Amino acid sequence: xxxxxxxxxxxxxxxxxxxxxxxxxxxxxxxxxxxxxxxxxxxxxxxxxxxxxxxxxxxxxxxxxxxxxxxxxxxxxxxxxxxxxxxxxxxxxxxxxxxxxxxxxxxxxxxxxxxxxxxxxxxxxxxxxxxxxxxxxxxxxxxxxxxxxxxxxxxxxxxxxxxxxxxxxxxxxxxxxxxxxxxxxxxxxxxxxxxxxxxxxxxx
Amino acid sequence: xxxxxxxxxxxxxxxxxxxxxxxxxxxxxxxxxxxxxxxxxxxxxxxxxxxxxxxxxxxxxxxxxxxxxxxxxxxxxxxxxxxxxxxxxxxxxxxxxxxxxxxxxxxxxxxxxxxxxxxxxxxxxxxxxxxxxxxxxxxxxxxxxxxxxxxxxxxxxxxxxxxxxxxxxxxxxxxxxxxxxxxxxxxxxxxxxxxxxxxxxxxxxxxxxxxxxxxxxxxxxx
Amino acid sequence: xxxxxxxxxxxxxxxxxxxxxxxxxxxxxxxxxxxxxxxxxxxxxxxxxxxxxxxxxxxxxxxxxxxxxxxxxxxxxxxxxxxxxxxxxxxxxxxxxxxxxxxxxxxxxxxxxxxxxxxxxxxxxxxxxxxxxxxxxxxxxxxxxxxxxxxxxxxxxxxxxxxxxxxxxxxxxxxxxxxxxxxxxxxxxxxxxxxxxxxxxxxxxxxxxxxxxxxxxxxxxxxxxxxxxxxxxxxxxxxxxxxxxxxx
Numbered sequence: 008x009x010x011x012x013x014x015x016x017x018x019x020x021x022x023x024x025x026x027x028x029x030x031x032x033x034x035x036x037x038x039x040x041x042x043x044x045x046x047x048x049x050x051x052x053x054x055x056x057x058x059x060x061x062x063x064x065x066x067x068x069x070x071x072x073x074x075x076x077x078x079x080x081x082x083x084x085x086x087x088x089x090x091x092x093x094x095x096x097x098x099x100x101x102x103x104x105x106x107x108x109x110x111x112x113x114x115x116x117x118x119x120x121x122x123x124x125x126x127x128x129x130x131x132x133x134x135x136x137x138x139x140x141x142x143x144x145x146x147x148x149x150x151x152x153x154x155x156x157x158x159x160x161x162x163x164x165x166x167x168x169x170x171x172x173x174x175x176x177x178x179x180x181x182x183x184x185x186x187x188x189x190x191x192x193x194x195x196x197x198x199x200x201x202x203x204x205x206x207x208x209x210x211x
Numbered sequence: 212x213x214x215x216x217x218x219x220x221x222x223x224x225x226x227x228x229x230x231x232x233x234x235x236x237x238x239x240x241x242x243x244x245x246x247x248x249x250x251x252x253x254x255x256x257x258x259x260x261x262x263x264x265x266x267x268x269x270x271x272x273x274x275x276x277x278x279x280x281x282x283x284x285x286x287x288x289x290x291x292x293x294x295x296x297x298x299x300x301x302x303x304x305x306x307x308x309x310x311x312x313x314x315x316x317x318x319x320x321x322x323x324x325x326x327x328x329x330x331x332x333x334x335x336x337x338x339x340x341x342x343x344x345x346x347x348x349x350x351x352x353x354x355x356x357x358x359x360x361x362x363x364x365x366x367x368x369x370x371x372x373x374x375x376x377x378x379x380x381x382x383x384x385x386x387x388x389x390x391x392x393x394x395x396x397x398x399x400x401x402x403x404x405x406x407x408x409x410x411x412x413x414x415x416x417x418x419x420x421x422x423x424x425x426x427x428x429x430x431x432x433x
Numbered sequence: 434x435x436x437x438x439x440x441x442x443x444x445x446x447x448x449x450x451x452x453x454x455x456x457x458x459x460x461x462x463x464x465x466x467x468x469x470x471x472x473x474x475x476x477x478x479x480x481x482x483x484x485x486x487x488x489x490x491x492x493x494x495x496x497x498x499x500x501x502x503x504x505x506x507x508x509x510x511x512x513x514x515x516x517x518x519x520x521x522x523x524x525x526x527x528x529x530x531x532x533x534x535x536x537x538x539x540x541x542x543x544x545x546x547x548x549x550x551x552x553x554x555x556x557x558x559x560x561x562x563x564x565x566x567x568x569x570x571x572x573x574x575x576x577x578x579x580x581x582x583x584x585x586x587x588x589x590x591x592x593x594x595x596x597x598x599x600x601x602x603x604x605x606x607x608x609x610x611x612x613x614x615x616x617x618x619x620x621x622x623x624x625x626x627x628x629x630x631x632x633x634x635x636x637x638x639x640x641x642x643x644x645x646x647x648x649x650x651x652x653x654x655x656x657x658x659x660x661x662x663x664x665x666x667x668x669x670x671x672x673x674x675x676x677x678x679x680x681x
Contacts, residue, residue: 019586020668055297058433059520081299089290095229107218108298134229359600363593367583376579377597380572381604384611391618408614412607423600430592 008032009054009158009189014063016049023049025062029208031191033157034184036203039193041210047193050210051162054191055085067158081110084156086164090147094136098122098146101135105150113153121152124175141167148172151179159183159190165198173198215300219308220315227316233281234316241274241321245328256333263332264342264393265386271321271346272353272382276375278317279357282309283365283428296432302425306362310354310421318350334397341396345409349389352413355420356381362427385412444521446662447671453655460655464648471497471641478634488552492635495545497643498538499563502570505535505650509577510602513595523658525591526665528598529581530657534650536574542567562616566609573601587665 008031015025023046031037039047052058054065056072056079065072072079092101099118106113122131125145127138135143144167151159159180165173177200180190184203227234248266249259286292295305325346326339334342360378364370392405442448475493509528516524546564547557558564577594584590666672 017588020665052433057293057296057429077299077301080297083297085293085297087290087293089293091290091294093226093289093291095226100225104222105294108215108294110299359596363580363597364583369583373579373583376572377576380569380576380608381600383569384604384607387611387615391615394618408611423596427593427596430589430596433589 008068009191010066010069011054012064012066014050014053014065015061016046016053016058017061018046018049022061024210027063027208027210029206031189031206033187033189034203035189036180036184036200036205037189037191038205038207039191039210040207045210047210048162051085051087051160051191051193055083055160056080082156083158083160084109084151084154085160085162086147086151087162088166090143092135092143092146095134097132097134098127098138098149099131101146102149109156111155117153118149121149122146124152125149126172141169144168145172148176151176151183154183157188159188159192161190161192163194164192165194165196177201212304215298215304216308216311219295219305220312223309223312224315227312233278234320237274237278237317238320238324240277241270241324242328244270244273245331249331259332260334260397263329263334264338264390264397266332267325267328267342267346268349268386268390271325271350272379272386274321275317275350275353275357276371276378278313279361279374279378280364280371282313282358282361284361284370287365287431292428293432296428302428303422306358306421306424306428307417310351310358310417310424313358314351314354318354319347321350322347334393338393338396341402341406342393345389345392345402345406348406348409348413349385352385352409352416353382355413355416356385358424359420359427362424362431365428365431385409388412444523446523446526446666447669449523450659450662450671450675453659457652457655460648460652464645464652467641467645467648471638471645474634474638474641478638480632480634488549491545491549493638493642495542495549496639497646498542498545499567500643501646501650502535502538502542502567502574504647505531505538506570506573506598506605507602509535510598513598516591517595517599522588522591522665525588525595526658526661527654528594529591530654530661531650532574532578532581533657534653536571536578538646538650539567539571539574543571560616562609562613565616566612569608569612570605573605577601 010028010030012028014027016023016027027050029037039050041047049058053060056065056076059073067075067079067082091105092098093104096104099115099122102118102121103113103115106118119131122128125148127142127145127149130138130142135146138146148164161180164176168176177198180192181200181202183190184200190203245266248262252258252262283292286295296302298305322343326343329339329342357374357378360374360381363377364374367373388405388409392402392409395405396402443452471493475490509531512524512528512531515521516528543564546567550559550564551557577597580597581590581594584593663672663675
């Protein structure tokens, strides 16, 4: 259960928002909307704990995330604009390294299967610098397959995906919500997530 | 706790092995800078022998400066640094791993090449041994202190030069004790005092610097 | 109802701005008074030194400047610690306001040190432990100013600069110790103050000049911090009101 209480954000001498709060339960998706520059990314960075809010508090299961620190991050999976993959490693190595860093158990077979799901079958052993932009993005998305951590924070995950990929990702997110996970997402395109309760928050 | 440090070291070493050009060029920089001095001051053996410890150490400092931006900038650029900061481990431990990996690919090679260059300056065998040992002992401190500078200047324009401005004054004690150890050996006084002080600096740096760097990274990642 | 001096209220730039403005003339005036007293003692009253003649009088600038350069660095580090611990905006502004004055003191110390050394040793610069440490302190100041100048976001600049100051303040004793070690090892020359035979008037002269520099630094820092406040808070209501009504 994720709770935000009276959050205030000041960036570069400008107050982006104040008094912001919401409550997200298991199985719910929070759909963050607002114009560019309204503070969506800042709010996401506050939720992942990298940006301390000017005022207010964020709580996970009732405890402030600042107190939980490592414990909170163990429950968190963040996908941002950047792919967070190393070009010198292969997609397989990237997935395994990411899992190890997150203290998660990921077998090689599971990783290969995830890569297959995103359409990179046969390319698991190519250094990522030889992949196209779209393929690199899919390596990043492959992390979500079988991701057991309950809270997903996704910053514009549907950008530059083709129709089939959009459907696939919507399915993955739905599955996550159905298993009792939570998700916070920003996106400019309206995307239908088949399952889970959707809440909306608009920043102005 | 050691598992995460080992995992980070393993990852960084694997990456370094696939991008060897960076490491090798920093080493060649070291060799070239050292070779410039005789060209500048003349080939007289007595003068060169006196200059050698200082010259080798200053060149080592500069070579380390060259390789420092690499420590965090690459990971920052592709988003992996963020993921490291989001890992369920204290960022200080992650940075400790990165600093150790950095030393393995930049400081350790310097210690191996230095005695060869020391021969060019006609240093005695005793002096060469102490020189190697001193550089081996002092370069981890350079990596540690340098990490703080690299974290503070993350993503800033004028990065490399600004980094040098911040870090070189902090390197001065390492320089003094490191070169002093060799000087003392040459003068027949024994370099143990200097080496122990150098060791103290290194242990203090490796113990505290990663946490200061982690704090600086968090500031930079806001 | 009594108006208690509330520390938190004072930490708000809107409250501090007029307060600082009111304080500046007092500090400036006190500084001038101390300066005149100090110069009087230093230039006219203190006895001519047996060995060094009249030239030694430059220590009445050199020593207070050294003390202030070190003191200001410590004060900046103090504000940095406060700023990082309590996340106050004013602390970072104070540290940035003090930096140029601290650097100026360091330069003054080095310059007067050279002027003093020239008649004594015939050289404009000697690698004496204290002068060398002063030079390194100047590098630390320049590093801080360069870092804060390179960061566009004011809050990040404050925090990063603050961290650098804390790292610096821990390193200053280490650097000083290593430079002293280096100096004694190489049997370098040393500017000797001959403390045992220092006349009381000389000590008083230096203390008065130190107070002068201190008051001056406070006055200048307050002026600078007001400028920084105006620049940073230009979007807020109180600044807009200030600029439209042309207030104090």
